[in-house]
Amino acid sequence: xxxxxxxxxxxxxxxxxxxxxxxxxxxxxxxxxxxxxxxxxxxxxxxxxxxxxxxxxxxxxxxxxxxxxxxxxxxxxxxxxxxxxxxxxxxxxxxxxxxxxxxxxxxxxxxxxxxxxxxxxxxxxxxxxxxxxxxxxxxxxxxxxxxxxxxxxxxxxxxxxxxxxxxxxxxxxxxxxxxxxxxxxxxxxxxxxxxxxxxxxxxxxxxxxxxxxxxxxxxxxxxxxxxxxxxxxxxxxxxxxxxxxxxxxxxxxxxxxxxxxxxxxxxxxxxxxxxxxxxxxxxxxxxxxxxxxxxxxxxxxxxxxxxxxxxxxxxxxxxxxxxxxxxxxxxxxxxxxxxxxxxxxxxxxxxxxxxxxxxxxxxxxxxxxxxxxxxxxxxxxxxxxxxxxxxxxxx
Numbered sequence: 132x133x134x135x136x137x138x139x140x141x142x143x144x145x146x147x148x149x150x151x152x153x154x155x156x157x158x159x160x161x162x163x164x165x166x167x168x169x170x171x172x173x174x175x176x177x178x179x180x181x182x183x184x185x186x187x188x189x190x191x192x193x194x195x196x197x198x199x200x201x202x203x204x205x206x207x208x209x210x211x212x213x214x215x216x217x218x219x220x221x222x223x224x225x226x227x228x229x230x231x232x233x234x235x236x237x238x239x240x241x242x243x244x245x246x247x248x249x250x251x252x253x254x255x256x257x258x259x260x261x262x263x264x265x266x267x268x269x270x271x272x273x274x275x276x277x278x279x280x281x282x283x284x285x286x287x288x289x290x291x292x293x294x295x296x297x298x299x300x301x302x303x304x305x306x307x308x309x310x311x312x313x314x315x316x317x318x319x320x321x322x323x324x325x326x327x328x329x330x331x332x333x334x335x336x337x338x339x340x341x342x343x344x345x346x347x348x349x350x351x352x353x354x355x356x357x358x359x360x361x362x363x364x365x366x367x368x369x370x371x372x373x374x375x376x377x378x379x380x381x382x383x384x385x386x387x388x389x390x391x392x393x394x395x396x397x398x399x400x401x402x403x404x405x406x407x408x409x410x411x412x413x414x415x416x417x418x419x420x421x422x423x424x425x426x427x428x429x430x431x432x433x434x435x436x437x438x439x440x441x442x443x444x445x446x447x448x449x450x451x452x453x454x455x456x457x458x459x460x461x462x463x464x465x466x467x468x469x470x471x472x473x474x475x476x477x478x479x480x481x482x483x484x485x486x487x488x489x490x491x492x493x494x495x496x497x498x499x500x501x502x503x504x505x506x507x508x509x510x511x512x513x514x515x516x517x518x519x520x521x522x523x524x525x526x
Contacts, residue, residue, distance in 0.1 A: 150482060157184035160503045160510060162487070171486045173502045173514055178320070178352045178463075181379035182427045183503040189382035192423035196416045206234070206413045217418040220425045221388065224361060226370055228392035233399075234413035234421075238351035238377025239267025241387035242314065244407045245373045246271050246289075248391060249312025249345035251398050251406060252372075258289070259306055259313040259344070261297040263322030265493065266314060266349055275314050278321070278493045297322070298331045303338045310344040312373070317363040320352035323494035324458040324465035332369040345372040345395075351387070352463075355379035356428050356504050359438035359461030366460075382424030384417045432504050437461050440511050444500070447515030453522045455496075464500035471495035473525060480521035486514060 132140070135151060155165045160183055162170045175181055182189070196213055203209060218232040235241050246258060260266070260275035267273065273282055274289035282288060293310075295302035297319060306313055317332065319325040339346040348371035353363040357379065360366060364374075372395070377387035399406030441462045448466065449457055455467040468474050474490055478498055481488050489499050502514065 159183045173500050174489045175501050175503050178501045179378045181504050183505045189420050189423045192419040196419035206409045213415040213418040214413045217422040220422050229390045231393040231396040232390050235387040236412050237387045239269045239272045241375040241389045242266045242272045245347045245375050245389045253311045255311035256291045257309045259293045262294050263319050265321035306338050312345040312347050314347040316349045318353035321493045323497045329367040332367045336369045347373045349375050351377040357463050382420045384420040386417045437504050444511050451522050465497040467497045474498045477521045484517050486517045
């Protein structure tokens with residue numbers, strides 16, 4: 132068997148039409164295949180490589196930690212430098228009362244744990260989520276996600292889940308004293324970059340406070356600088372009870388975290404003890420990478436420039452008549468086309484021309500862009516020209 136056939140038969144598949152780039156190495160905003168062809172990664176591995184591929188500070192942190200130790204104990208039993216250092220750096224960047232960090236393996240696990248924490252705090256069972264939401268693919272996270280075509284083959288899922296309309300002030304009345312938690316993305320990713328208004332988030336915060344429901348912000352995709360601020364909730368100033376993070380948090384390493392107050396988080400340690408447990412969550416090597424990534428995001432990234440670069444790319448693309456509309460915040464784009472077939476042709480042509488874009492699970496008429504925040508002005512211009520060329524070649 133050749134490598135392509137081995138990939139398709141030996142590795143479990145999720146997509147009948149994978150890109151099949153045979154990767155050799157990656158650096159900065161580029162991925163190189165084994166023939167030496169360079170691909171400009173304009174999706175950052177789907178909003179993971181916000182600081183680019185193989186950032187030298189992350190690589191050095193990994194090497195230093197590997198020389199010390201790898202996994203030594205399940206999470207929460209030993210004091211470990213990299214875990215503690217990561218938690219200190221992350222909590223220092225967050226407002227009160229988000230002062231206690233629990234590190235897990237992925238964004239979907241962070242959301243699973245956040246749902247449990249909301250139930251534990253309130254003693255209630257109902258969860259409220261938004262139409263258009265995507266929170267992950269494990270059972271609990273899938274239960275509060277919106278796309279029914281992705282959910283129906285796996286039912287029954289969690290009971291007692293209610294969906295409300297995103298940005299609808301009227302629907303906030305559906306949050307009641309029965310509600311344990313409301314989970315929401317300040318910017319919906321999979322729905323095609325839908326941005327919550329400040330008024331909506333403020334009224335949502337008030338309603339959760341009034342009813343005692345825990346407000347959970349899922350910033351797994353929209354956090355870590357993607358929107359032009361380190362955290363998306365900074366655009367509104369609305370602070371959640373629980374914050375979930377993942378994707379770009381590890382600088383390319385697999386990580387997730389949920390953050391709340393010490394008082395609330397402590398409730399996972401009794402009645403019952405070990406209310407949430409993880410073997411590999413907080414892995415020392417991953418936490419070392421996460422701490423280095425936070426350093427890069429806070430010391431090397433100019434967030435005014437992130438917004439300016441996003442605006443520049445939007446201006447380059449928006450003049451093309453094939454585009455129906457563009458939704459954007461920072462360097463997070465959804466570009467609407469006339470049909471899913473046109474989206475597929477653009478994605479395929481861009482790939483052939485050495486540029487990686489992608490689609491949305493639940494919004495097939497758009498293609499997505501989420502380039503590394505470290506992309507240069509010259510690379511913005513180059514990327515725009517490649518995408519425009521792909522649209523010029525549409526039949």
